[in-house]
Amino acid sequence: MKKTFGFLVALLLCAAVTSAGQRVTFVPPLVANPYWDVVERGARLAAKEHNVELDYVGPTQLDINEMMKYLEAAIAQRVDGIATMALNEAALAPIINQAVDAGIPVILVDTDAPKSRRTAYAGTNNVTAGRVLGENLARIKNGKAKIGMMTGALDQPSLNQRMEGFRQAIANYPDMVEVALEGDNSDLQLCIQKGEAMLRAYPEIDALAGFEGFGVPGLSRVVKEAGKVGRITVVGFDDLADTFAFIRDGIATGTTVQRQFMMGYLGVELAIKAANGEKLDSIYDTGVMFIDKSNIETFNPEAK
Amino acid sequence: MSATHVNGSGNQNRKLPLFYRLIQNSSASVLVLLVILIVIGRFMNSSFLDWGNLTSIFRSTSFVAIIALGMTFVFIALELDLSVGSVVALSGIVVGMLLKEGVPIPVACAAGVLSGLASGIVTGFVIVHFNIPSMIGSLGMQFILRGVVYVVTKGIPLYPLPEGFEKLGLGSVLGVPTPWMVYMALALIFWYLLKHTTYGRAIYAIGGNKDTAWLCGLNVKTLRMSTYWITGALSGLVGVLLASRLSSAQPNAGQTWEMLVIASIIVGGVSMFGGVGNIIGTVIGSLLIGMLTNFLVMIRLSVYWQNIAIGVIILGAVIMDQYRKTLALRMR
Numbered sequence: 001m002k003k004t005f006g007f008l009v010a011l012l013l014c015a016a017v018t019s020a021g022q023r024v025t026f027v028p029p030l031v032a033n034p035y036w037d038v039v040e041r042g043a044r045l046a047a048k049e050h051n052v053e054l055d056y057v058g059p060t061q062l063d064i065n066e067m068m069k070y071l072e073a074a075i076a077q078r079v080d081g082i083a084t085m086a087l088n089e090a091a092l093a094p095i096i097n098q099a100v101d102a103g104i105p106v107i108l109v110d111t112d113a114p115k116s117r118r119t120a121y122a123g124t125n126n127v128t129a130g131r132v133l134g135e136n137l138a139r140i141k142n143g144k145a146k147i148g149m150m151t152g153a154l155d156q157p158s159l160n161q162r163m164e165g166f167r168q169a170i171a172n173y174p175d176m177v178e179v180a181l182e183g184d185n186s187d188l189q190l191c192i193q194k195g196e197a198m199l200r201a202y203p204e205i206d207a208l209a210g211f212e213g214f215g216v217p218g219l220s221r222v223v224k225e226a227g228k229v230g231r232i233t234v235v236g237f238d239d240l241a242d243t244f245a246f247i248r249d250g251i252a253t254g255t256t257v258q259r260q261f262m263m264g265y266l267g268v269e270l271a272i273k274a275a276n277g278e279k280l281d282s283i284y285d286t287g288v289m290f291i292d293k294s295n296i297e298t299f300n301p302e303a304k
Numbered sequence: 305m306s307a308t309h310v311n312g313s314g315n316q317n318r319k320l321p322l323f324y325r326l327i328q329n330s331s332a333s334v335l336v337l338l339v340i341l342i343v344i345g346r347f348m349n350s351s352f353l354d355w356g357n358l359t360s361i362f363r364s365t366s367f368v369a370i371i372a373l374g375m376t377f378v379f380i381a382l383e384l385d386l387s388v389g390s391v392v393a394l395s396g397i398v399v400g401m402l403l404k405e406g407v408p409i410p411v412a413c414a415a416g417v418l419s420g421l422a423s424g425i426v427t428g429f430v431i432v433h434f435n436i437p438s439m440i441g442s443l444g445m446q447f448i449l450r451g452v453v454y455v456v457t458k459g460i461p462l463y464p465l466p467e468g469f470e471k472l473g474l475g476s477v478l479g480v481p482t483p484w485m486v487y488m489a490l491a492l493i494f495w496y497l498l499k500h501t502t503y504g505r506a507i508y509a510i511g512g513n514k515d516t517a518w519l520c521g522l523n524v525k526t527l528r529m530s531t532y533w534i535t536g537a538l539s540g541l542v543g544v545l546l547a548s549r550l551s552s553a554q555p556n557a558g559q560t561w562e563m564l565v566i567a568s569i570i571v572g573g574v575s576m577f578g579g580v581g582n583i584i585g586t587v588i589g590s591l592l593i594g595m596l597t598n599f600l601v602m603i604r605l606s607v608y609w610q611n612i613a614i615g616v617i618i619l620g621a622v623i624m625d626q627y628r629k630t631l632a633l634r635m636r
Binding site: 197 | 549552603
């Protein structure tokens with residue numbers, strides 16, 4: 001009896017909230033995680049600005065079934081919009097389509113599911129990100145460098161797109177030359193091992209670019225242990241804790257980071273725009289930022 | 305292989321006792337391949353044999369090579385341990401967490417090795433007492449231990465670790481990388497253990513024929529389990545050395561290393577069918593496999609071709625060994 005009463009009250013409250021404004025459910029693959037915490041703050045800002053009710057709910061450990069439960073609940077509650085991340089395209093596509101069929105727009109952030117009928121995607125365009133790194137390296141080296149590149153697994157699409165953009169950028173500078181390419185399977189030990197060998201095999205290298213997250217920490221260790229700090233420029237991607245430490249210490253020069261705050265912000269904003277009948281693009285690039293010593297202390301991951 | 309060629313070699317060998325001895329020795333063919341690769345490496349890149357490059361090879365090779373010492377015992381006893389890579393990660397995380405709690409470095413390191421030993425004890429117990437195939441038993445442990453690491457760390461590396469800890473993996477003794485010194489000492493100990501003790505003989509015996517070994521009064525169950533204790537403890541030690549070398553504990557440390565370890569010992573002449581193998585072969589095999597990463601970069605082979613080259617060299621090593629055995633057999 002008590003339960004039924006509570007349920008009724010909850011239902012009434014829901015109705016009250018719904019009538020007051022629109023509601024968006026945001027389902028991240030992880031809550032209480034440093035990366036996704038920034039996404040959440042972006043989502044909350046957009047919710048405040050657009051005056052919508054935001055449910056930010058997700059599992060504490062990567063768990064596709066938990067994510068699906070939250071998404072199903074959101075569909076059952078007939079929220080006005082859903083934002084989530086396609087942790088697994090095959091598993092999530094049916095439920096994304098189900099929401100869209102029920103008239104609820106679905107915005108994907110960070111990771112797209114192009115085979116689903118999702119409304120729009122907001123995330124990093126890795127080709128653009130690679131181009132930003134290439135342009136910055138050209139600026140740092142005054143358009144003249146012999147570059148050793150370290151990627152992760154050879155078949156990882158995001159890394160190949162980053163390299164594609166990087167090569168497009170350096171192609172504009174005749175003296176920016178790619179000397180060598182190695183792959184470390186996203187393994188820090190292998191990155192160091194191959195980085196050491198690369199510097200010996202290609203002594204002309206004066207810049208190292210890492211394309212996966214371990215690139216900057218691994219290649220910085222190589223340059224430091226070889227006693228070549230200052231002679232070899234290290235740049236790369238992502239923001240692992242030691243990546244920032246190596247930039248602060250002056251061993252690495254800079255890193256290209258994603259703007260996940262914008263992913264959270266756009267996730268909510270686009271959902272509400274779609275719910276209000278606005279026509280959306282299919283893909284939104286949230287952009288990247290190049291972090292070096294000049295802006296690392298003032299770097300605000302939550303800048304819009 | 306033509307018969308005349310084999311006979312020709314056979315006749316030659318009576319004049320050349322050294323060649324005969326080489327053919328009889330199980331490490332000979334992989335040693336020949338190792339020398340060939342070193343010569344190619346030196347020819348393609350004059351700095352291949354520089355001391356700086358050799359220390360780089362030694363340091364990075366010692367991690368997989370230390371585990372291969374233990375895996376030699378496991379294979380000779382006709383067992384299989386696929387959990388070693390996960391033990392490396394687990395031990396690294398144990399050390400990292402204890403160091404972050406302010407535990408003194410030697411205590412944390414000992415705890416890392418003990419966590420490896422404990423994992424080995426569990427793996428051995430599960431396989432021997434429940435009588436399940438070692439491949440499945442140790443595969444299960446591989447998943448469980450890697451899972452524990454991910455649950456504890458949520459996939460985030462432990463960093464930074466206290467200053468001074470990195471000396472173990474990154475330091476040198478008399479110009480030689482510390483991990484390689486540790487490896488050489490261990491190789492000597494395990495060579496003696498396998499070749500000159502009754503324990504070593506017992507390991508060969510249970511790998512040759514478990515029933516006969518049992519009838520001879522050997523405690524087969526304990527002996528079988530003991531091989532997992534060795535791989536466990538050695539993998540634990542490697543976890544400590546690796547965390548020190550990377551000055552961070554990485555949740556994905558040691559992933560797929562079981563395959564590198566197995567390749568090292570098979571190339572070194574250890575049999576997949578138990579009862580055959582020795583530490584000298586394992587050391588040479590480990591050097592060969594460990595050198596490949598550096599070798600392929602140094603000869604400037606495109607990264608897209610490297611996997612093919614690794615496969616060809618591993619196959620080449622095993623085919624050469626098979627050829628050597630046939631030759632040795634014909635010469636009797």
